[in-house]
Amino acid sequence: MGGRPVKLNTLLTHVILRETQGDLDLDINSIRMDSRKIEPGDLFAAVKDFYRDGHSYIAHAVEQGAAAVLLSDPPNEEIGVPWVRVHNVLECLGPMCSRLHDFPSKKMAVIGVTGTNGKTTTAKMLEAIIASDAQKGGFIGTTGVSYGSTKVHTGLTTPEAPEFQELLSKMLSEGVQSAAVEVSSHGITLKRVHGTDFSCGVFTGLGRDHLDFHEDMSDYAETKINWMLGAVDHSPVGRGGVVPLDDETGRIILSEFRGNIYSFGFDEEADIYPQALEYSAKGTSGRLASPSGSLSLNLNVPGKHNVRNAMAAAGAALIMGIEPISIVEGLQSFKGVPGRFESIDNERDLFIYVDYAHTPDALQAALKSLREISSGRVIAVFGCGGDRDRAKRPEMAQAAVENADIIVVTSDNPRSEDPDVIISDILVGVPGGANGERVFVEADRRAAIKSAVEMAEPGDAILIAGKGHETSQIIGDKVIPFDDAQIVREVLAS
Known part of the structure; x- marks a missing residue:
C-alpha cells in the first residue's frame, strides 16, 4: 500500500x-x-x-x-x-495515512463534491472539464475510481481513509493534476477524508436520505455544513466553494463561507444560471451566465437536473481557474454515467431511462425531466431499500404520484425485510393505494420492468429508478445478479 x-x-x-x-x-x-x-x-x-x-x-x-x-x-x-x-482512531487515521503517502493532496488539486443527489454526475462532469483543460484528471466515487487507463471498483462512494490516501498517492504518481472526488456524509462522519487538503468544495443540495445513519435532517445538514465551512473553507490550499442558491443548507453555507464562493441555480440572482434552454431526449442546449461571462451550453445528457449538475461543475471549474472554453468543451464532451439517467435505445418509440434516483427529491427531479422531453405518459418503476430509512418510503410514493401518470411499485434490495412489508410502507404515500389503473404492485423487479414496457405506448416515457449502476439485487443474505439496463434490453428483445 x-x-x-x-x-x-x-x-x-x-x-x-x-x-x-x-x-x-x-x-x-x-x-x-x-x-x-x-x-x-x-x-x-x-x-x-x-x-x-x-x-x-x-x-x-x-x-x-x-x-x-x-x-x-x-x-x-x-x-x-x-x-x-x-x-x-478514526480522528488520527486520515492525517496519518496522508503523512504516510507524503501528503498527496498538497501536491494536486482535490475537488470534493458532497450533497444528497448529483454527486457522481457533477464529479464526472468535472473530470471531463479537467481533461478538456489538458490536465490529467482523476475520479473517486460511487461508480468506482478512474485515472488514465486505470479503472477500479471500491464498493464505497468515499473509500476508507487508508485506501483514499493511497488512491490519491497513486493518482499523483501517474501524473494526475486534479481529482474530482465524491464526499459522502458517511465519509465525512467516519473521517474518511480527514487529513485531505481540498482545493474546492461543491455542495449539490440536501434532500431526505441516510436517516438510518443520521439522527435527523438537522444532523444530516450539519454534517454537510461543517465539512464545507471546515475542511473546505479552512483548507490551506483552498480556493473556494460552490453551493445551490435554491437550497436552504446551501444558503447557510453561502452566508458563512469566508473564502471565494459561487452560487448556482435557475434564478437570475445566482452567480451561475441558465439562459434560453432547449430540452430534448438527446440533451440540452442554451447558455450559462457566469462571473466569467456567458458560456455556451451543449449537453449530450438530457434533463433539467443535469443542467443543475453542469452549473455546479462549471462553478467549481471557474473557482479552480479553468478557462471558460475548457468548461464549454468539457461539458459538451461528457457522455453521461452508466445508471445516471441512462437512455435505453429501442425501436418502439419509447423514452426509457435507468436512473439511480433513490431519494424523494431525486425521483421527483428525474420524473420532471421526463416530462420535459416526452409528449406521452410518464411511467415510474421504483421500490425502496430494506433495512434503511422507513419514513422515506411514503415520501418516495408521493414524489411518484405527483410526477408520473402510472406507477409500478416493486422491490429494490429488500435485504432482510419482507418485500411486501416494504411495498406496504410505500403505498402509505399513495392515496387509495394500488388500484390496478394508475398504481400497480409487482414485487418481482424483472416482472415489474416487463409490465411497464408492455403497457407503454409510442411516445411514453419510462423511468426505472433506484438501482442505476448497481448490478445486483440483495434479497435476504443472497446477492443476485441484476442489472436494470440489461433487464430492459432483454425485455425489449423478447
Whole structure:
C-alpha cells in the first residue's frame, strides 16, 4: 500500500497520545483497518465505530505480521508488538495515512463534491472539464475510481481513509493534476477524508436520505455544513466553494463561507444560471451566465437536473481557474454515467431511462425531466431499500404520484425485510393505494420492468429508478445478479 516505509513516531506527529508501549522508532509500510489484509510491517488500526470494533481483531492482525497497533481501548492482554493508544482512531487515521503517502493532496488539486443527489454526475462532469483543460484528471466515487487507463471498483462512494490516501498517492504518481472526488456524509462522519487538503468544495443540495445513519435532517445538514465551512473553507490550499442558491443548507453555507464562493441555480440572482434552454431526449442546449461571462451550453445528457449538475461543475471549474472554453468543451464532451439517467435505445418509440434516483427529491427531479422531453405518459418503476430509512418510503410514493401518470411499485434490495412489508410502507404515500389503473404492485423487479414496457405506448416515457449502476439485487443474505439496463434490453428483445 505505502511507498517507502515511514517511522511510526513520524506518523504520530501532531497526534495526541494517551498511552504507548514499546519502541515507536520502527518502520511502517502501510496502515490497514482490516486484519485480513495485514502484511508484515503494517500498522493495524483498531477502529471502533457504528459498524465494528477492531479491537476484537488485534490478535489476528498480529498473527498476520502487524508491526504495531493503533487503538483506543486499553488492551485486555499482552499484544506482543508496540501499541499506541489514542482517544479516537478514526480522528488520527486520515492525517496519518496522508503523512504516510507524503501528503498527496498538497501536491494536486482535490475537488470534493458532497450533497444528497448529483454527486457522481457533477464529479464526472468535472473530470471531463479537467481533461478538456489538458490536465490529467482523476475520479473517486460511487461508480468506482478512474485515472488514465486505470479503472477500479471500491464498493464505497468515499473509500476508507487508508485506501483514499493511497488512491490519491497513486493518482499523483501517474501524473494526475486534479481529482474530482465524491464526499459522502458517511465519509465525512467516519473521517474518511480527514487529513485531505481540498482545493474546492461543491455542495449539490440536501434532500431526505441516510436517516438510518443520521439522527435527523438537522444532523444530516450539519454534517454537510461543517465539512464545507471546515475542511473546505479552512483548507490551506483552498480556493473556494460552490453551493445551490435554491437550497436552504446551501444558503447557510453561502452566508458563512469566508473564502471565494459561487452560487448556482435557475434564478437570475445566482452567480451561475441558465439562459434560453432547449430540452430534448438527446440533451440540452442554451447558455450559462457566469462571473466569467456567458458560456455556451451543449449537453449530450438530457434533463433539467443535469443542467443543475453542469452549473455546479462549471462553478467549481471557474473557482479552480479553468478557462471558460475548457468548461464549454468539457461539458459538451461528457457522455453521461452508466445508471445516471441512462437512455435505453429501442425501436418502439419509447423514452426509457435507468436512473439511480433513490431519494424523494431525486425521483421527483428525474420524473420532471421526463416530462420535459416526452409528449406521452410518464411511467415510474421504483421500490425502496430494506433495512434503511422507513419514513422515506411514503415520501418516495408521493414524489411518484405527483410526477408520473402510472406507477409500478416493486422491490429494490429488500435485504432482510419482507418485500411486501416494504411495498406496504410505500403505498402509505399513495392515496387509495394500488388500484390496478394508475398504481400497480409487482414485487418481482424483472416482472415489474416487463409490465411497464408492455403497457407503454409510442411516445411514453419510462423511468426505472433506484438501482442505476448497481448490478445486483440483495434479497435476504443472497446477492443476485441484476442489472436494470440489461433487464430492459432483454425485455425489449423478447
